[in-house]
Amino acid sequence: MILLRRCRGHGRVWPVTQAFPPSLEISVIDRRNIDLWFQIGPKPAKAQAARNRVLANISSNTPHNVVRLVAHQGFETYARIATEIDSRGRFQVWPPVFADTLSMCHKKNLAGLILNRTLELFSEVEIKYSETRFLESHPAASVWLDAVVADRFEFTAAAAILTHRRSATTRKSSIARSITGGGHFTETDLLDLYLACQTDTMDRADNDPLIDLRADMAEFLDPAEPSADRTIWLVATEGDKPIGLLIPQIDRETRSGWIAYVGVTKSHRGKRVGTALIERCLADHDVPGLQFKAMVDLINDPSIKLHRSSGFADTFDRFITYRKPWSRAADDSAAAAPI
Numbered sequence: 001m002i003l004l005r006r007c008r009g010h011g012r013v014w015p016v017t018q019a020f021p022p023s024l025e026i027s028v029i030d031r032r033n034i035d036l037w038f039q040i041g042p043k044p045a046k047a048q049a050a051r052n053r054v055l056a057n058i059s060s061n062t063p064h065n066v067v068r069l070v071a072h073q074g075f076e077t078y079a080r081i082a083t084e085i086d087s088r089g090r091f092q093v094w095p096p097v098f099a100d101t102l103s104m105c106h107k108k109n110l111a112g113l114i115l116n117r118t119l120e121l122f123s124e125v126e127i128k129y130s131e132t133r134f135l136e137s138h139p140a141a142s143v144w145l146d147a148v149v150a151d152r153f154e155f156t157a158a159a160a161i162l163t164h165r166r167s168a169t170t171r172k173s174s175i176a177r178s179i180t181g182g183g184h185f186t187e188t189d190l191l192d193l194y195l196a197c198q199t200d201t202m203d204r205a206d207n208d209p210l211i212d213l214r215a216d217m218a219e220f221l222d223p224a225e226p227s228a229d230r231t232i233w234l235v236a237t238e239g240d241k242p243i244g245l246l247i248p249q250i251d252r253e254t255r256s257g258w259i260a261y262v263g264v265t266k267s268h269r270g271k272r273v274g275t276a277l278i279e280r281c282l283a284d285h286d287v288p289g290l291q292f293k294a295m296v297d298l299i300n301d302p303s304i305k306l307h308r309s310s311g312f313a314d315t316f317d318r319f320i321t322y323r324k325p326w327s328r329a330a331d332d333s334a335a336a337a338p339i
């Protein structure tokens with residue numbers, strides 16, 4: 001059946017079939033072909049091999065199973081999507097990048113299909129929940145949000161992106177605190193400190209039973225992550241006792257630095273330990289052109305205040321997270337629904 005649908009904001013009437021495209025395929029794409037996706041379309045034989053490789057990686061617990069997918073119909077490509085399955089059973093899906101030629105109507109129509117097919121593709125993998133986390137300024141944000149909400153994903157968290165203003169004046173007085181490089185500590189010491197800094201926080205970890213702090217730490221130390229070099233981590237100490245931790249993440253290619261984590265043990269909060277850690281981090285990486293950023297949960301008032309008072313300003317850009325617990329029954333019924 002052909003429908004005529006008016007697209008808001010376009011002022012044009014598009015003839016669209018109810019099921020556009022009639023059949024959508026999702027293939028895994030070899031990393032080398034990324035730049036050519038829209039030119040060459042998928043190669044199904046290679047796709048099957050790549051998908052099998054990904055499934056083998058997942059069952060052997062290999063970290064960073066980023067899976068790149070392309071939505072196509074035959075050799076006509078519509079969108080590309082990146083997903084990741086991690087060791088804690090999270091299936092992450094990022095918003096698709098649509099082909100430029102697609103109208104807004106077609107993008108809306110495709111987004112739900114892509115989501116459905118993508119989840120279906122990995123239906124045999126043990127997954128705890130699917131999650132999508134993206135910047136509100138992402139070009140496909142509104143289209144994607146409509147699709148995930150329709151698929152019963154629920155709002156989980158919002159985080160603010162803050163950037164450090166170089167012109168900001170900071171209080172040099174606090175820098176006198178004793179701060180040591182993370183290289184002097186074992187991974188176990190750092191994990192213990194990280195766990196101790198998580199007591200009674202306003203952070204999501206307190207409210208979210210699905211957050212696994214040990215897995216968080218393993219991710220920070222993962223050699224594939226820019227945070228892996230723990231010699232640049234900072235540990236605040238009182239006597240021999242570690243009381244605060246800052247994990248920086250420096251990406252020299254994009255000249256960006258992130259405060260990936262900052263925390264202080266409960267008994268030492270409110271004594272400018274957090275401020276001292278941030279000041280020291282900024283001083284250690286005072287490289288021209290390098291800008292520090294931080295992503296902070298909006299509900300974490302102490303952390304927002306700490307960053308603001310250390311010279312970080314709100315960019316008004318937000319990361320939002322939507323999540324859906326994995327339910328095979330629900331997915332089976334969704335997969336069976338006609339498209």
Ligand SMILES: CC(C)(COP(=O)(O)OP(=O)(O)OC[C@H]1O[C@@H](n2cnc3c(N)ncnc32)[C@H](O)[C@@H]1OP(=O)(O)O)[C@@H](O)C(=O)NCCC(=O)NCCS
Pocket residue numbers: 197198200201202203260261262263264265268269270271272273274275276295296297300301302303305306309
């Ligand atoms: C966020 C955190 C690191 C702050 O460290 P801290 O050493 O207590 O902070 P400081 O003493 O240096 O205070 C810095 C500023 O934040 C304010 N602040 C700190 N804790 C606050 C609180 N609970 N409520 C309101 N303001 C607070 C201080 O008043 C100060 O502001 P000012 O400079 O205008 O006076 C600490 O609360 C913490 O470890 N929380 C748990 C872990 C966490 O959530 N980390 C953030 C993850 S990104």
